[in-house]
Amino acid sequence: MHTTVTLLADAPAQLLPARQLMAFTLATHIILVPLGVALPLITLVMHHRGLRRNDPVALLLARRWSAVMAVQFAVGVVTGTVLSFEFGLLWPGLMGTWGGVFGIGFGVEAWAFFLEAVLIAIYLYGWRRLKPRTHFLLGLPLPAAALLGAFGILAANSWMNTPQGFTLGADGKPEDVHIWSAIFTPMFGPQYWHFVVAMLITAGYTVAGVYAVGWLRGRRDRYHRLGFTVPFTLAAVFTPVQFVLGDSIARSVFHKQPVKFAATELVWRTDTHVPEYIFGRLHPDGSISGGIKIPQFDSILAGFTPGTKVTGLTSVPADDRPTATQATIAHWAFDLMVVIGSLLILLALWYGWCRLRRRRLPTSPWFFRGAACAGVASVIAVECGWITAEVGRQPWIVYGHMRIAEAVTPTRSTSLWIMLGLVIVVYVFIFGSLLAVLLKMRTGWRLADARRAGERTEEPEADTPYGPRSRVPAGDPPSGGGTGAGPAEDGRP
Amino acid sequence: MIADVIAVVLLLAVTAYACAGGTDYGAGFWDLTAGGTERGARPRWLIDHAMAPVWEVNNVWLVFVFVIMWTGFPTLFQTVFSAMWLPLALAAIGLVLRGAGFALRKPLRRIAGRRLYGAVFAIASLLTPFFLGAAVGGIASGRAVPGTEASAHAWSNPTSVLFGLIAIVATAFLGAVFLAGDAARFGAPDLVGYFRRRALGSVVALAVLAAVMLTVTRSDAPHVWHGLTHGLGLGLVILAGVCSVATGWLLLRGSGAWARVTAVGVVAAAIIAWGAAQRPDLIPTSLTVAEGAGAPGSLRWTGLVTLVAAVLVCPAVAFLYWLDTHGELEPLSDTDLRRTEPARDDPTEHN
Numbered sequence: 001m002h003t004t005v006t007l008l009a010d011a012p013a014q015l016l017p018a019r020q021l022m023a024f025t026l027a028t029h030i031i032l033v034p035l036g037v038a039l040p041l042i043t044l045v046m047h048h049r050g051l052r053r054n055d056p057v058a059l060l061l062a063r064r065w066s067a068v069m070a071v072q073f074a075v076g077v078v079t080g081t082v083l084s085f086e087f088g089l090l091w092p093g094l095m096g097t098w099g100g101v102f103g104i105g106f107g108v109e110a111w112a113f114f115l116e117a118v119l120i121a122i123y124l125y126g127w128r129r130l131k132p133r134t135h136f137l138l139g140l141p142l143p144a145a146a147l148l149g150a151f152g153i154l155a156a157n158s159w160m161n162t163p164q165g166f167t168l169g170a171d172g173k174p175e176d177v178h179i180w181s182a183i184f185t186p187m188f189g190p191q192y193w194h195f196v197v198a199m200l201i202t203a204g205y206t207v208a209g210v211y212a213v214g215w216l217r218g219r220r221d222r223y224h225r226l227g228f229t230v231p232f233t234l235a236a237v238f239t240p241v242q243f244v245l246g247d248s249i250a251r252s253v254f255h256k257q258p259v260k261f262a263a264t265e266l267v268w269r270t271d272t273h274v275p276e277y278i279f280g281r282l283h284p285d286g287s288i289s290g291g292i293k294i295p296q297f298d299s300i301l302a303g304f305t306p307g308t309k310v311t312g313l314t315s316v317p318a319d320d321r322p323t324a325t326q327a328t329i330a331h332w333a334f335d336l337m338v339v340i341g342s343l344l345i346l347l348a349l350w351y352g353w354c355r356l357r358r359r360r361l362p363t364s365p366w367f368f369r370g371a372a373c374a375g376v377a378s379v380i381a382v383e384c385g386w387i388t389a390e391v392g393r394q395p396w397i398v399y400g401h402m403r404i405a406e407a408v409t410p411t412r413s414t415s416l417w418i419m420l421g422l423v424i425v426v427y428v429f430i431f432g433s434l435l436a437v438l439l440k441m442r443t444g445w446r447l448a449d450a451r452r453a454g455e456r457t458e459e460p461e462a463d464t465p466y467g468p469r470s471r472v473p474a475g476d477p478p479s480g481g482g483t484g485a486g487p488a489e490d491g492r493p
Numbered sequence: 494m495i496a497d498v499i500a501v502v503l504l505l506a507v508t509a510y511a512c513a514g515g516t517d518y519g520a521g522f523w524d525l526t527a528g529g530t531e532r533g534a535r536p537r538w539l540i541d542h543a544m545a546p547v548w549e550v551n552n553v554w555l556v557f558v559f560v561i562m563w564t565g566f567p568t569l570f571q572t573v574f575s576a577m578w579l580p581l582a583l584a585a586i587g588l589v590l591r592g593a594g595f596a597l598r599k600p601l602r603r604i605a606g607r608r609l610y611g612a613v614f615a616i617a618s619l620l621t622p623f624f625l626g627a628a629v630g631g632i633a634s635g636r637a638v639p640g641t642e643a644s645a646h647a648w649s650n651p652t653s654v655l656f657g658l659i660a661i662v663a664t665a666f667l668g669a670v671f672l673a674g675d676a677a678r679f680g681a682p683d684l685v686g687y688f689r690r691r692a693l694g695s696v697v698a699l700a701v702l703a704a705v706m707l708t709v710t711r712s713d714a715p716h717v718w719h720g721l722t723h724g725l726g727l728g729l730v731i732l733a734g735v736c737s738v739a740t741g742w743l744l745l746r747g748s749g750a751w752a753r754v755t756a757v758g759v760v761a762a763a764i765i766a767w768g769a770a771q772r773p774d775l776i777p778t779s780l781t782v783a784e785g786a787g788a789p790g791s792l793r794w795t796g797l798v799t800l801v802a803a804v805l806v807c808p809a810v811a812f813l814y815w816l817d818t819h820g821e822l823e824p825l826s827d828t829d830l831r832r833t834e835p836a837r838d839d840p841t842e843h844n
Contacts, residue, residue: 074596077549078589084559085585088574095563096571100787103564104794110553110560111802117549118809125546125822166788177790410642411578419582426586430593433610437597 011405017416018090018408021423023390025082028427030386031379032076037150037196038203039069040120040142042231047136049230061227063127064445065207068438070124075434077117079427090416093407094397101166101174101182102159109152116145147196154195158187161389162256163398186256190249194385197242201344202382204235206375210442212368223449229361232371235378236348243345246338253392254302257399258311259320260392263327264334265298269312274298279335284324286314322394333387340381347374495793496786499565500775502799504768506561510554511764512667512757515660517551519668520544521591521618522661523691524611530604536672537611539684541599543675546822548595550813552588564795566785568639569775573628576637576647580624587621590614619661626660627653633767634714635777652706652713659702663760666695670740670756678818689744692752696737696744699759703733716777720770729766733759 043065050058084106087095095103122130123139130138159165165182166174211228254261261267266277268286276298280291299308313321322330347370354362362368397404409416520540527533527540563570574581594614598607630653631637637647647653669692676684710718720726736758743752771777775785786792816822 071596074549075593077552078592078596081552081556081588081592082585084556085581085588087563088559088570089578089582089585092571092575095574096567099563099567099570100565100791103560103567103787104791104798106560107557107564107795107798107802110557111798111806113556114550114553114802114806115809117553118806118813121546121550121813122816122822126816128823129821130816175788177788179790179794409578410575415578415582422586426589430589430597433593433597 012408013413014411014416015405015408017413017420019404021416021420022086022090024420024427025079025086025423026386027383028431029076029079029083030382031431032072032079034199034202034379034382035069035072035206036076037146037199038143039065039072039207040123040139040146041200042203042207042234043069044136044139044142045234046226046230047139051132051136055226057223057226058230061223061230064441066124066127067441069120071434071437071441073117073120075430078430080113082423089411089419090409091397091407092409094402097173097402097407098163098398101177102156102163104179105152105155105159105183107152108155109149112145112148112152116142116149119145150196150199151192154192155183155185155188157389158185158191159183160397161185161191161260161393161399162187163401187252190245190252191389194242194245194249197238197245198378198382198385201235201238201242202375202378204231204238205344205371205378208232208235209372209375212371212374216365216368216372225361228371232351233355235374236351239341239344239348243341246341251302254310257393259313259316259322260330260399261302262311262313262315263322263330263392263394264388265310266327266331267298267310267312268314270309270315271312272299272307272309274302274308274310276301277331279332282324282327282331319395322392326391326394330388330392333384333391337381337384337388340377340384343370344374344377344381347371495789495796496565496782497773499561499786499792499795500772500782501768502796503558503561503565504765506554506558507768508761508764510551510558511663512760513547513551513554515622515664515760516667516671517544517548518618518622518661518664519666520672521595521615521668522665523668523672523688525615525619530608535681535684536687539672539676539679539681542679543672544595545599546817547813548592550810552592555588561795561799564791565787566775566782567787569780569785572637572639572641572776572780573632576641576644577628577631579645580628580631580648580653584621584624584628587617587624591617591621618664622660622664623657626657629660629767630654630656632776633717633771634710635716635779637776638779639776650713651709655702655706655709659699659706662695662698662702663763666692666699667756667760669695670744670752673744674750674753689747692744692756693741696741696759700734700737703763714777716774717767717770720772721766724769726766726770729762729769733762733766736762 043062046058046065047062049055050060050062119139119142123135123142126135126138159182162185163182164185165178165180167176169175208228208231211224212232214224215228250261250264253264265274266280266282266288267274268282268288273296275296276294277288278292278294280288280293282288296306299306299310302308302310313327321327347367350362350367350370354360393399395403395405397407520543524533524537524540527536559570562573590613594610594612594617598610598614627648631648631650633656634650634652636650636653641647669688673685673688673692676682676688707718707721710721721730736755740752740755740759743755773781773783775782
């Protein structure tokens, strides 16, 4: 962090803690987003399979995933609310000046999120009382609500990258707002589809990874097989799509945010026949050390011919572009994302080959080792993608219009540092608890399954998947209720 | 014109958050005061059951309030968040702890863990409405002027503290009334009386605080005081009073369902009265609705998005509440998530 400190020496003192706080809360919230956006879809696919084929194992998986959804959505709700507070607490200048122009995206998001919260509540709590068909149909709009929510957020973020839809008045404030063009900015399409598919892939690989671990440990029953194949297939199908989308967004950045592109590709001077660097480090004098240099390749990637002219960082004054360190960070994040994406494609191809050609799962333990890591790798890729997008935009909060230093709160830096410390403590507590709860749920289910397997093997699920459940044994507390609440015969006091 | 409409939408969103979220906070308040593990077990069980399906939805109203603020009235948003930095930051932390405490308490089995998360949830339920109320008090007393930097003055003053206390008592009141109804719904007659007594206690406390507020604001926030004692503001104050008397009467008579309506009426009328009292100002004496309004284009779109969303969301929320109050929503228990019910003699199943 010390390099960042020196970089910001002449910036307001509160800028550094404000950025760290925003970065920290976003980076943690973003871990929950893939599951929030795509887990409902994956669960519904499994749910559909369960209903359609009358498959109790699939229904069991869908129920368990919905229980995971409940906890992770709850934590996502609160970390998301914190972000909306932080727009005001950290960047009042941004919202005060531009809120009227790009805030509408958040409006769409808020309502979509509202709808999602309602639908999720109905879906989660409807398993026992609603009719199976009604219950499934009520869950069906969930993915659409999630897509709508992502639409709002990405509209706001892409506007910050390529702001438009307003004219500047004499006082430098935006006037004459055209919401339509403020939502559908040039970066919106590429960012949106890249994001949505990233969420789907990440959630798919994460869920599948859990069962890949079980598979590696020798739990090779139908339950693990199904829990692995459904999400993994979804993710594997979309991985090549993501490659195309990733290429398209990089090209959009090249056209619409050339300086950001220069930062992510470490291009110092505007030129043709620009080489591509894989990793490597940019120094303030423009030299690059380390990394692998591929001659001409950057120009080829950007415009398909070596003669393509690529804008360099020096095309704008030094204080209008990311610093050497920031460019290096964006570049590394970008390269790491590409490397992970490429590895995931190999994994997806391996899987596709076995499934389509040989009609079975791959047998190699190395495939399952890879699959077990794919979820974590995709989360890292998501973080990297976000770092690329946000650090590459420096020093602008609204590209070309407002610097981060102009948007920051006037609050004393001490308060912000204390707040950052407090938030870190609180988040460590919450995310630690979330992880502990999820692991505990998994262990509990595994124990229950193991016990069942020993008792009655012919019938995987004796309890009805729908409707009021059978009697709770005395001593087991009522669902979600206080311990020692004294449950009566039917499990309810 | 359009700015006034959006201002009304903003006020209604605040009201919705105060009523829906407030009921939630109230549940947390009664969780805090329910007593030890043994004694408080049954009220806590009811609180868990009653809140679980709806608390996330109730939370989202606040996000919507912010969105309307920054899209429709960017200057107001900037002013409030700059001047009220500390209470709002604390409220944000309170919200995180509260949500996480509640959500993570449920899957826990061990008493110690449940106690810890329960305490986090309950204490945060007390502090969050206080700080949000204090921030509102700062606005009502006109202490946040555009350009005001974060200062204790903006929120630690008689009006702010009083608003914070009223927020706590109002949420406790709503929570008790709703929980009394829930107790009847979940078939726990002993808890009906338990929460009814608490609801009656809090309506009295609320009346006392309201009286104190009218005397304090007279000198501390004269603009709002004037609005509350004249015209539309006065009418709404009287409506709130009538509603609280009606709530008390309905509670004594044992009519749970209608008591909920009048209880919401108390809080809604009080908040709309505050809005009416300070019109046409967003912040009394320093920022009018017209001055604070964003670009007309954004305002129209905010209105349109609100309208479309209202068409989509209102039936959904109504449906959720309908399902919830008709006992159609029940959480999955561990038993549902196993292939069959657990063996009875397994010690690991018992906490």
